[in-house]
Amino acid sequence: MRYITVKDTEWTYPDRLDYASAGDRLTLHSARGSYAAGQILFADVPAHAAVSIHVSGSVSDFELEKYELVPVMVESNPGMNPGNSTEHTPVRKAPYRLYDCAKPLGETLSPEGGTAGLYLAFAVPEDAAPGNYDGLVTITVGDEKAEIPVSLTVYKAVVPADGSLKVINGFWRNFEQYHGVANGTPEADELESKYLKMLRRARQNMMYVGGVRGITRPDENDVGEYTFDFSPLEAIVKRYIAHGMKYFNMSSIGRRKSWKESTILVGDNYPAMSYEAFRFLSAYLPAFQAFLEEKGWVDRFYIGVSDEPNDANATEFRALCGLVRRFAPKLRLLDALSFVPVFGALDVWVPLNSEYERHRKEFESMRIDGSEIWMYVCCGPRGEGYINRFMDYPLLSTRYLFWGNYKYNLTGYLHWAANCYQPGQNPFEQNCPEHRNADAVTILPPGDTHIIYPGKGEPWMSMRLEAQRASAEDYELLCMIAEHDKAKADTICAMGFKAFNDVEYDVHKFEQARIALLKAASEI
Template identity: 60%
Template sequence: IQLLFFDVPDQSIISVRLTDDFEDRKTDCYELVPVFVEDSSNIDHTNPVPYCPNRVAPFYIYDCLKPLGEKVTPKDGTVGLYLSFPIDKKDKPGLLSGTVMIVVRGHLFEIPIQIRIHEAIVPEKGTLKMVNGYSSSKIPEYFHVEDGSPDHKRIDAEHLHLLRRMRQNMMYVGGVITTRDEEGNYQFDFSPLEHQVEYYQSFGFQYFLMSSVGGRKSWKESTILVGPERLPAMSYEAFRYLSQYLPALRRFLKEKDWTDCFLLGVSDEPNDANATEFRALCGLVRKFFPEIRLADALSYTAVHGALDVWIPLNAEYDKHQKEFESYRTGKDELWHYVCCVPRKEGYINRFMDYPLLSTRYLFWGNYKYRMTGYLHWASNVYQPGQDPFKQNNPSHRNADSVCILPPGDTHVIYPGKDRPWMSMRLEAHRQSAEEYELFKILEKRNKQKADALCEQCFKSFNKVEYNPVLFEQTRIQLLEEASKGTVLNK
């Protein structure tokens, strides 16, 4: 539930209480914090597409969710609240009724509410793989705590809980310490990686995307650089490094019985300039570690046959669907990803100047196109000097390319006071992931019905239904249909 209150003085006292069926139930209450969007960057305003964007900057948007305290901080006299009602799998299906009683400055507001609990149960361990880049190194700077201190560890854990809330189940990992003697022999210390994985597993993360073997030198050049010494991938020196690193990584993952839950990046976003070298590097990786599954984000380019997990930009998949579908050989998987582009043709994304439904539909695309995963580079990767409450179009460097990022591309988590604050877009990710699981439940019983319901709102990555009433009607139908045939635990 989202509510707005007007003509509220600064630092007004507020309280929330629920009655009847909700009196003893857990309720998450948040104050909606307005966030400034200064520019609708990279939009072609000469050829506008409806809803993308649906607001032209500058503007404020209620994206950030601050846990509700005793006092509120209005923006121009307006206070927003967000109330969330967690449903446990042990809850009995049926109708809950009650009243939300909110007192603001001594004024009582009574809002009757009803929530229907359906029989369908979203599995705790989802079938959709999801990874958003996370940077614990941002914590000391943005929370003003000492690196490695108890406060740092607490805030780190709170970030991970938020990622799990939106059903993220995969993390980027790395941290291998590499040393080399004068004769060119390498030693590898995997203990930091081991600690990192076991720590993430304690929060419920199941899968891990190992840091890439290499990375591009330039977007215009063929050269890929590998290892901590950034050796040209096709050089003898790189061969010496890979012939020692990859077998060592293979032994380590095999000893830990982790090979099946790991993916390995090769070189992010191969393009026409480095496609041939990328394919050759993939071959070298397979020579020394044949069991590991290779995964990378990419646009359409000549790297067919190189990977096991293909992660095209959703717009690229849409434009080259036939080719990407032909990559489904053996156990190969198709995922999708979104990033700072495109900002045209109406492709859905998680940008702040797009409707929230644009984020909500991301994993409907996974269901429609049988995509088993999703990747984004940033959950809290604020750029140097960026204040995400005031600046959401920061400059970003990737190799020799510099661009201005669209609003919301750097984060779905905010650096709040003493703890991270989630966003409405994070909640939309969670809801979308839950709906993906509902589609999969229904698919097992009635694929034709599941496909038809998805088609009502999602026709392609740039053709979705933005009428919230029609969306809500379809969502309720999905809940009802997924609940049919459910065996209840008496």
Template identity: 30%
Template sequence: MHFSVFSDAEWLYPDSAHSALSGISLHLPRGGHDGAQLLGGILSGTLSAVLRWDGGRGPAVRLYRLLPVGVNENTSPTLMTTTDYESCREFVTRKAPFEVFDALKPLTEPEMPDGTRLALYLCAEAAADETPGEYSGTLTVTVGADKAELSVRCTVHAPVVPPPAQARLSMLNFFDYDGPVRQHGLVRGGADYWQAFRSYVRAQLDMRCTHILLPPGEAVYRDGAPAGFDFSFAQQAGRIALEEGAAFLCGGHVAHWHEWDDSEYYPNWDSTTGVSTPQGYLQLRLYFSQWAQVIRANGWQGRITQALADEPQTHNDKTYRVLAAICRKFLPGVPILDAVETTDLGGGVDIWVPKQDTYEKWREEYTALQAAGEEMWFYTCAFPAGPAMNRSMDLPLAVSRTVLWMGALYRLSGFLHWGFNYYIGEDIWHGACCPHKGALLPAGDAHIVYPGKDGRPWRSMRFEAQRAGAEDYELLMQAVDAAPGEADALVRTVCTTFRSYARSGTAVAAARLRLFHLLEEVARNG
């Protein structure tokens, strides 16, 4: 039985040829991780795998079975997806439809034969107080009567990635609270539902999310009009998130526009009453007053932010300011956090989150805001598509990681993505391009985890790449503090803009190793 080894920053496919590598070599910082993918033959017997470190000492290890996922269309050069491969061949990895190993099923018990090609992912995680140095061991993979042994060499480097609670990079991924109902068959609000939610929160925290998005309050109607709001669901979600170790919560969005170029916003519960009308004010007054009571009763002051309305545009920035003013009156001291599509929201938003291309389009204006002391994150989503950095499954896997290197280069302090677990469509295993308003989202844009067994999410290779990028960000910012010119030059060896980047995972791995050496040199020189 033969296995070959691949980087964790390169896509692996069911039809991939074997590599020349048969030994596993890992480099990881303390408090961080590194991984490798293994490709074998057809699984024809019961599978089990175990790693034993020489002398019984070494970093913690997780083992996963890699499962293929179908990409049904390619990312379009301009918007959503396309079936015209010639229009996108310069920036996508393969012509759709194709399958790619993205889903990670924990290898916690023997796997039975299923006739598909065997691929594994090995992930080593060093504790913050792990002793730096070289560790070696043997990975034994058994398939039926066959056995393969692969050597594992692991270098733990001295630099330390701080835990998320002490991180420089903030992160928020939107959570779909109906997802566990659709994909796991759970009753919303039942005991099994909340247990599943805990698992999803843990996954978000493992990906180094610092903020957990809560659902908004639910309107209670009397005589057809909202008479109050029920925050019991949001309260339970917030309590669980904090129990699991979340640093911050984020109150759910309360308003929306009908079309992106509308000048008015409307409360979620009333699509006919504008927020800038007297009646809109009274409804929002009631909402925020009751939400403020929940925040105080739970002692969440200082640990909660508030989202108001996703993606305010130049067409509705004045109405957004009205909405923000109402929020501030009843939630004093609660920072307002939103994805934004304009620079003209000063005083209306505390945590700016422009999209990656929006930031570069108006970089001079956003940089001026940063220089003035405004907090600036960034986000990615289905737009603008094309080669713009995103975690789509037909873009290079390395991009899911280096998008956060660009965050370090631009000194952006947080990252947001809307799609943690939005399992949209009939079959995300064979159609990763989920439907949206009559079109399809780029593959994987709606989700970075998969519905596993017992209400638990399964990670993806993009999940691993994003958390690796978050770890890299922390080390890059340490390098920026000590040697900003050298740190920026290092980033530019793999990416210079959100559209100009190295496609090779090998280039990223080499730059990461140079980052370790730079930090070690800085430490030696005091």
């Protein structure tokens, strides 16, 4: 049976069998508390062929997670043109189909054009004995059999279960419509639990939350007071904590009216600088802070003021931040933004990685009062070599994201979408949907809406989610090394990552950097 193995750092496709990392064996390296993974592609597979996997030798000491790769459509390369394209981005001209989705392996395969793909991940526990493990992965497909040699080197280094990097990808409950379950049912709760476990597996430790209900409000004569019910929010937070989440980004206080106007709206569409907004905020913010203090959650929470302030609303944004600080001084203010004149307004600055790179000196000056700097990506940056998690960028583009966090001491990462499928979007067939934000309409780059797929009865992860997990693990190891020898950690980082638009895309050179990372972390 014809097969090839491919590194987990390289994209695979149902219409190709030639890859830079192609081989005939799985050569794996892993820290403890991590995974050792690779891909296998088979040619000339008949439809619905039965499949089974058996592991022998010392490598069988480790639990093997088995997935079938599912091809998904990349229908276009929106936002890319000869002026902003590079040697590596886009990685391929659309349209094409890509093995981004990985579903748990069933009893049969679903080849496309005769090609079937597997993703195999050995779970290496924290207490595994360091050393070399060998064996065979015997895969039977129909009447044919492939015996694939495996060598796994387990290093002494241990990836900490609780990482220091704060990671948030927006999670939407709209998964229910994709699975045909009703909101509030046990089936929906069970599905949500599966999604949350998948995010935790990828080292996400922070969630967007909301759910505050207004109970009373002033009447048309301004008689009466605002009162609030925080019990729905409390229930959500407790559910997330039970699944291992530690931090929470409260829904923004305000929202823009237009990308072209200064007005920020709060509450029931009150202009933020109006008396009505003052009345609302002077009641809501102290009540929210008191709720967090009562629950002991002040240190777990951040709150947005108004997402992505721009030049048009920067002055109003700063004024609104001042109101928040007056009424709830213990709240930490966090927002994603570009380089706009809101200096000093926030506690946590979350610039686009491209904006940070272009305005590094200015953003670094925001640390003067103890403020944190994170970074985010979304539909941008697009082009000019800046890394992102897009499906038409090399898979290493996702893998390097948190190497940038290490290099620049950016202590968190934010993305708006773990599973934020747009209206009518089938993420298996459409990955560049239309997206509306206030009065702006855009066609999103492929993969911006999700890193999890709505599978049959369960979520299915993506190869980009796996790359993000591995990147978060790399970050922790780099930080561990830096505590003892920062120069060594910086040197290893520079083997792969020099800037957010300057990374090494040769998969073999990346593997050298990764092995150097594992060895250095094991010497501590």
